[in-house]
Amino acid sequence: MHVPEQRELPARDVVVVGGGIVGLSVAWRAARAGLTVTVLDPSPGDGATHAAAGMLAAVTEADFGEEHLTRLNLASAARWPAFAADLAAASGQDVGLQRRGTLAVAYDRDDLAVLRRVLALHRRWGLASAEVPVAEARRREPFLGPRLAGAALVDGDRAVDPRAVHAALTRALVHADGRAGSRAGGGALVRRAAVRLEQDHAGRVVAVHDDAGGRHTAGAVVLATGTPRDDTLLDGVPGVRLPVRPVKGLTLRLDAGPGLTPEHVVRGIVQGRPVYVVPRPAGTGTGPGSGPEHREVVVGATSDERPDDRRAEAGSVFSLLRDARALVPGLDEAALVDVTPRARPATPDNLPLIGATAVPGLLAATGHGRNGVLLAPLTADAVLAALTDGGVPLRLPADAPADLLGAADPRRFATTTRRAPEGAPA
Amino acid sequence: MHVPEQRELPARDVVVVGGGIVGLSVAWRAARAGLTVTVLDPSPGDGATHAAAGMLAAVTEADFGEEHLTRLNLASAARWPAFAADLAAASGQDVGLQRRGTLAVAYDRDDLAVLRRVLALHRRWGLASAEVPVAEARRREPFLGPRLAGAALVDGDRAVDPRAVHAALTRALVHADGRAGSRAGGGALVRRAAVRLEQDHAGRVVAVHDDAGGRHTAGAVVLATGTPRDDTLLDGVPGVRLPVRPVKGLTLRLDAGPGLTPEHVVRGIVQGRPVYVVPRPAGTGTGPGSGPEHREVVVGATSDERPDDRRAEAGSVFSLLRDARALVPGLDEAALVDVTPRARPATPDNLPLIGATAVPGLLAATGHGRNGVLLAPLTADAVLAALTDGGVPLRLPADAPADLLGAADPRRFATTTRRAPEGAPA
Numbered sequence: 103m104h105v106p107e108q109r110e111l112p113a114r115d116v117v118v119v120g121g122g123i124v125g126l127s128v129a130w131r132a133a134r135a136g137l138t139v140t141v142l143d144p145s146p147g148d149g150a151t152h153a154a155a156g157m158l159a160a161v162t163e164a165d166f167g168e169e170h171l172t173r174l175n176l177a178s179a180a181r182w183p184a185f186a187a188d189l190a191a192a193s194g195q196d197v198g199l200q201r202r203g204t205l206a207v208a209y210d211r212d213d214l215a216v217l218r219r220v221l222a223l224h225r226r227w228g229l230a231s232a233e234v235p236v237a238e239a240r241r242r243e244p245f246l247g248p249r250l251a252g253a254a255l256v257d258g259d260r261a262v263d264p265r266a267v268h269a270a271l272t273r274a275l276v277h278a279d280g281r282a283g284s285r286a287g288g289g290a291l292v293r294r295a296a297v298r299l300e301q302d303h304a305g306r307v308v309a310v311h312d313d314a315g316g317r318h319t320a321g322a323v324v325l326a327t328g329t330p331r332d333d334t335l336l337d338g339v340p341g342v343r344l345p346v347r348p349v350k351g352l353t354l355r356l357d358a359g360p361g362l363t364p365e366h367v368v369r370g371i372v373q374g375r376p377v378y379v380v381p382r383p384a385g386t387g388t389g390p391g392s393g394p395e396h397r398e399v400v401v402g403a404t405s406d407e408r409p410d411d412r413r414a415e416a417g418s419v420f421s422l423l424r425d426a427r428a429l430v431p432g433l434d435e436a437a438l439v440d441v442t443p444r445a446r447p448a449t450p451d452n453l454p455l456i457g458a459t460a461v462p463g464l465l466a467a468t469g470h471g472r473n474g475v476l477l478a479p480l481t482a483d484a485v486l487a488a489l490t491d492g493g494v495p496l497r498l499p500a501d502a503p504a505d506l507l508g509a510a511d512p513r514r515f516a517t518t519t520r521r522a523p524e525g526a527p528a
Numbered sequence: 529m530h531v532p533e534q535r536e537l538p539a540r541d542v543v544v545v546g547g548g549i550v551g552l553s554v555a556w557r558a559a560r561a562g563l564t565v566t567v568l569d570p571s572p573g574d575g576a577t578h579a580a581a582g583m584l585a586a587v588t589e590a591d592f593g594e595e596h597l598t599r600l601n602l603a604s605a606a607r608w609p610a611f612a613a614d615l616a617a618a619s620g621q622d623v624g625l626q627r628r629g630t631l632a633v634a635y636d637r638d639d640l641a642v643l644r645r646v647l648a649l650h651r652r653w654g655l656a657s658a659e660v661p662v663a664e665a666r667r668r669e670p671f672l673g674p675r676l677a678g679a680a681l682v683d684g685d686r687a688v689d690p691r692a693v694h695a696a697l698t699r700a701l702v703h704a705d706g707r708a709g710s711r712a713g714g715g716a717l718v719r720r721a722a723v724r725l726e727q728d729h730a731g732r733v734v735a736v737h738d739d740a741g742g743r744h745t746a747g748a749v750v751l752a753t754g755t756p757r758d759d760t761l762l763d764g765v766p767g768v769r770l771p772v773r774p775v776k777g778l779t780l781r782l783d784a785g786p787g788l789t790p791e792h793v794v795r796g797i798v799q800g801r802p803v804y805v806v807p808r809p810a811g812t813g814t815g816p817g818s819g820p821e822h823r824e825v826v827v828g829a830t831s832d833e834r835p836d837d838r839r840a841e842a843g844s845v846f847s848l849l850r851d852a853r854a855l856v857p858g859l860d861e862a863a864l865v866d867v868t869p870r871a872r873p874a875t876p877d878n879l880p881l882i883g884a885t886a887v888p889g890l891l892a893a894t895g896h897g898r899n900g901v902l903l904a905p906l907t908a909d910a911v912l913a914a915l916t917d918g919g920v921p922l923r924l925p926a927d928a929p930a931d932l933l934g935a936a937d938p939r940r941f942a943t944t945t946r947r948a949p950e951g952a953p954a
Contacts, residue, residue, distance in 0.1 A: 417861065434846070435843060438840045
């Protein structure tokens with residue numbers, strides 16, 4: 103084994119391990135608040151971010167037994183318009199915010215029964231949705247298929263283009279300057295894998311070692327690792343094996359052209375199976391080709407309790423195409439340009455891990471499951487509040503529960519490994 | 529417009545325009561016979577060759593009204609074992625010859641009625657096929673699906689891997705030496721597009737001009753252009769607009785692994801739609817990954833009267849997956865690794881264009897439709913016989929009709945353009 107020579111790098115306020123949409127959001131917000139930040143990732147944005155469709159679907163993702171998650175999702179959805187505007191201004195890049203809202207549709211009568219149960223849940227939780235006649239749904243969205251049993255409007259559920267968001271975050275991070283009055287902040291993205299955390303004698307995390315021998319001294323370390331493909335990642339700290347499991351998903355990217363593209367996000371239940379069709383606004387999209395003759399549409403997503411093997415099972419592709427064309431038949435004529443299998447990081451209770459861990463100096467920003475894109479702004483603000491000990495206050499909606507972020511506290515899970523920190527008495 | 533400076537290149541016995549499997553087969557055979565050969569193609573093998581599944585299916589391709597084509601296909605199928613062995617020896621590369629034969633299956637009773645009509649046609653034409661009980665088919669091929677109405681064995685129909693054949697031809701061509709006693713032959717592959725044919729005052733084609741200003745003097749020119757993406761190709765010669773139309777097709781490549789891969793080619797009719805599943809022999813295949821844990825399976829193919837727009841319509845992908853999984857359900861677990869849309873070159877009578885054209889010095893080797901891979905050896909031998917005026921005799925099977933190649937004579941079609949050759953009196 104080749105052991106690289108150790109290189110000492112300039113000390114940073116924060117080192118973020120993982121450069122997906124969550125890690126970069128944390129890093130960018132921290133750099134904007136005047137902190138110096140390094141993000142470590144050998145292939146930034148190539149995890150769940152690369153597959154994500156980018157729905158900001160706090161309402162249509164709401165599910166029985168997940169009220170805590172729904173409240174977190176709503177609080178983050180409320181942040182997205184300003185986050186997208188800030189990011190566009192900081193990066194000079196569009197992030198493909200879809201503003202037309204979502205149509206939730208049911209394919210057959212059994213699916214309509216499911217949809218109505220969910221709409222009743224929305225009413226119970228005070229979420230904005232409204233059943234409409236199918237004819238009304240089709241008037242708003244002429245690309246809907248001929249066979250639908252029911253429909254509902256969810257105006258608040260929108261979408262962004264995660265690949266565009268990631269590109270904008272990368273650019274904004276690297277160009278971030280500290281605010282006036284604070285010491286100069288700034289961001290760096292280092293394309294290296296973190297391989298080990300280093301603790302001092304008191305057990306505080308003080309540095310991250312990368313696979314090229316670099317030692318990144320840090321005031322604090324944020325783990326935004328999603329589902330690491332390599333279980334050996336981040337050796338060297340007791341109790342930091344985060345309780346994250348991979349939930350594999352597959353999305354398809356189509357080039358639909360202007361004549362075949364719906365203007366709303368369409369979420370359906372087709373013979374019991376969930377499927378969604380997410381169009382990018384005209385003139386945006388990160389797929390092959392650009393310009394008015396191209397319109398990107400994302401179809402997703404499967405959910406399988408499987409590791410991130412990056413295999414696009416033919417049966418999953420088949421299933422997504424079958425259900426998407428049932429909702430929007432014109433997609434048959436769109437070109438399939440990309441099939442993206444990735445795993446999402448899920449936790450035992452399907453709530454994320456946001457904030458301080460049991461290890462001093464170590465924070466978490468992961469475990470977001472299906473909602474990583476949606477929860478990125480809230481996660482970034484919450485982690486920044488924790489990093490600055492309230493120096494940057496976490497502003498929440500007036501109607502948010504007082505314990506909103508308590509449900510996402512990483513310390514709710516017991517640590518799984520207990521080894522003596524390096525150099526400490528055994 | 530940038531007009532490149534003309535460069536004079538060494539004179540060759542033959543210039544082949546088009547470096548797909550047909551063009552390279554002609555070129556390799558000619559070089560082996562002692563001729564000097566240049567092949568011109570800006571992206572060799574990226575046309576129909578890249579999509580082709582590689583079935584050598586003279587029997588299962590036999591269709592009503594196409595007895596001439598079937599006879600050509602049989603004559604070429606008979607050449608394939610020796611061609612593959614020669615090519616493997618000349619290149620040192622395997623070409624993935626599948627030796628297990630083909631299972632023809634019918635999904636429902638209507639499909640079985642179609643299959644039986646085809647089997648009756650086989651008997652009438654003396655082709656070897658035999659209906660067997662479904663249980664017998666499943667005993668031979670345990671990966672067949674649970675619902676099948678009927679099956680037949682066609683032992684003579686096999687397959688090769690067209691991408692492997694193309695790679696082997698490329699290598700063999702460049703290393704080809706003339707035979708003892710002849711002047712030194714040899715092959716060259718030039719990655720340039722042919723843009724103009726040049727004729728002498730008598731109207732004989734004497735050179736090909738490429739898009740870098742190269743002038744390739746040639747004893748004869750062979751057009752193996754498939755379906756050119758650019759209609760302006762090959763300006764400058766009257767009467768050489770070949771009567772070829774594009775028939776677009778799509779194939780899928782799956783990585784099935786050893787546990788999911790059938791051992792036979794499976795051709796099916798599924799509710800009236802033709803579909804095939806072509807496994808590569810263990811240890812071969814040109815897909816991503818190699819080694820015993822990978823097995824390539826090709827699923828094909830759609831047929832649409834459309835130009836070569838290189839778009840993989842989602843509806844076509846869906847349709848192929850639906851029908852292939854009906855025949856071999858285990859493919860659901862295989863990884864989809866490649867979707868390849870390309871056009872095949874088809875003629876008005878669906879017979880190829882092989883041999884001398886009405887223009888002196890100009891030969892054709894194109895228009896093979898669905899049978900380009902299968903017909904490559906026969907085409908190469910026939911073109912070589914024409915190039916050498918019988919100096920290299922075209923050996924045909926004893927039972928081949930005397931006029932076998934007459935049906936493929938390019939001169940059966942009227943030329944479509946009549947302009948005066950350059951430099952000739954108007």
